[in-house]
Amino acid sequence: MARIKVPRKSTAMDMTAMCDVAFLLLTFFILTAKIRQDDPLHVDVPASTVTQIVPDDNIATLSVGQNKIFFGIEGTDIRIQLLEEMAKKYNLPAFTPDEEKRFSSIPTFGVPLNQLKQFIALDEEGRKTFPQPGVPTDSTANNELSNWIYEARIVTRNLKNQELRFAIKGNAKDEFPAYKKVVDVLQKQSINKFSLITSLKTK
Amino acid sequence: MAELDTSGGGKHKGGKIRSKKASTRIDLTAMVDLAFLLITFFIMTTTLAKPKAMDMFMPDKSKPDVQLPVPETRTMTVWLGANDKIEWFVGKPGGSQPTIDNFGKDGIRKSLVEQNKKIKETHQAPDNDMIVLVKASDHATYKDFVNMLDELNIAGITRYGVVDITAPEVAQLKKDGNY
Numbered sequence: 377m378a379r380i381k382v383p384r385k386s387t388a389m390d391m392t393a394m395c396d397v398a399f400l401l402l403t404f405f406i407l408t409a410k411i412r413q414d415d416p417l418h419v420d421v422p423a424s425t426v427t428q429i430v431p432d433d434n435i436a437t438l439s440v441g442q443n444k445i446f447f448g449i450e451g452t453d454i455r456i457q458l459l460e461e462m463a464k465k466y467n468l469p470a471f472t473p474d475e476e477k478r479f480s481s482i483p484t485f486g487v488p489l490n491q492l493k494q495f496i497a498l499d500e501e502g503r504k505t506f507p508q509p510g511v512p513t514d515s516t517a518n519n520e521l522s523n524w525i526y527e528a529r530i531v532t533r534n535l536k537n538q539e540l541r542f543a544i545k546g547n548a549k550d551e552f553p554a555y556k557k558v559v560d561v562l563q564k565q566s567i568n569k570f571s572l573i574t575s576l577k578t579k
Numbered sequence: 580m581a582e583l584d585t586s587g588g589g590k591h592k593g594g595k596i597r598s599k600k601a602s603t604r605i606d607l608t609a610m611v612d613l614a615f616l617l618i619t620f621f622i623m624t625t626t627l628a629k630p631k632a633m634d635m636f637m638p639d640k641s642k643p644d645v646q647l648p649v650p651e652t653r654t655m656t657v658w659l660g661a662n663d664k665i666e667w668f669v670g671k672p673g674g675s676q677p678t679i680d681n682f683g684k685d686g687i688r689k690s691l692v693e694q695n696k697k698i699k700e701t702h703q704a705p706d707n708d709m710i711v712l713v714k715a716s717d718h719a720t721y722k723d724f725v726n727m728l729d730e731l732n733i734a735g736i737t738r739y740g741v742v743d744i745t746a747p748e749v750a751q752l753k754k755d756g757n758y
Contacts, residue, residue, distance in 0.1 A: 388604075388606070391607035391608060391610075391611055392607065394607075394611055395607045395610055395611050395614065398611055398614035398615055398618060399614050401614075401618050402614050402617050402618050402621065405618060405621035405622060405625060406617075406621055408625060409621050409624060409625045421630065422721065422722040422725040422726065424631065424633055424725055424726070424728075424729040424732075425729055425732065425733060426631050426632070426633045426729070426732065427631060428631060428632050428633075428634070429629050429630075429631060429632065430629065430630050430631065430632040431632070440721075543632060544635075545630075546721040546725075547721060548720065548721060548722035548725075549720060549721075549722065550720060550721050551717060551718060551719065551720055551721070552659070552715040552716070552717060552718075552719045552720065552721060552723075552724055553717050554721070555721045555724065556715075559637065563637055566639065568636060568637045568638070568639050569634070569635070569636050569637075570634075570635050571632035571633060571634050571635060572632070572633040572635055572725060572728075573630045573631070573632060573633075574630070574631050574632075574633050574725055574729075575630060575631065576631055577729075
């Protein structure tokens, strides 16, 4: 009996097309990537139907949650200038260029000024575990947040010749007065226009 | 010209010198593996869902004297109470019993659209849009507040203001068990 011979096919595939597609996708993702930054203050933002995207530059973000307020501003040059101005305002010993450089890489922080030097000295891992009490806003005499905002506006005007925009990132579950406190700080400086950061409602 | 003869043997005496035909195919498996690994990495680290910004305008507090006279019949006052409850009424405070409402399609959204329509019909043309005053109590959550502004957006109401709640209004909310 003659055996039926199965023709042996090569197992090697032509991968050229697959390779092309893979690299095309890779290029797309590299170009659109913006590495996710860890938020030191976990804020669960409420959802809304607005579709306007938060601008990337010239914006200061005030995160509100767990009875703390965190302050963040975009732009490394602005951060450096801002730190210098704040040190001047509170008569702190001037920060070294190295400290300024380290500060310029911190996206958001929530420490009072007297702990700031210590906070800057930490590395990225250390900052994550550092207990950040939030930027103080309580009394009118020690309203550091108000001064951060005020100086940030001046610095932005000087460097970019633009009005600084503000965005509030509030926790959905928090009660209204927590949010109101931040708005009051802004309104005291006649900032009546700002944005509320929300996520897109999936409905 | 100096050329390097890499062929091993010296067998081709007189015959044609044949160059070795190498296959043009390269094994791409490793390259594809690497590409997909990188794709996975970039997919995981990107944030495709960018946060959205809701623009907010607050009334200017530094000039308290520029209050525009607003007819009360065109004003709808909305109180945000505890437990996601809303109370609203049209007209003078104390004029009518406030309606207790919920969020959602059949709740405040419907009320806003209905009241807006009613006011449009009963008032003269240029000044016939509804004005909504949002007053959040201390026990309302931030989510409620954002939801309320969102509902106003959906209903297409452009004239609204966020105002502080007053003591008698809180008392009314308390009486209805929404504080």
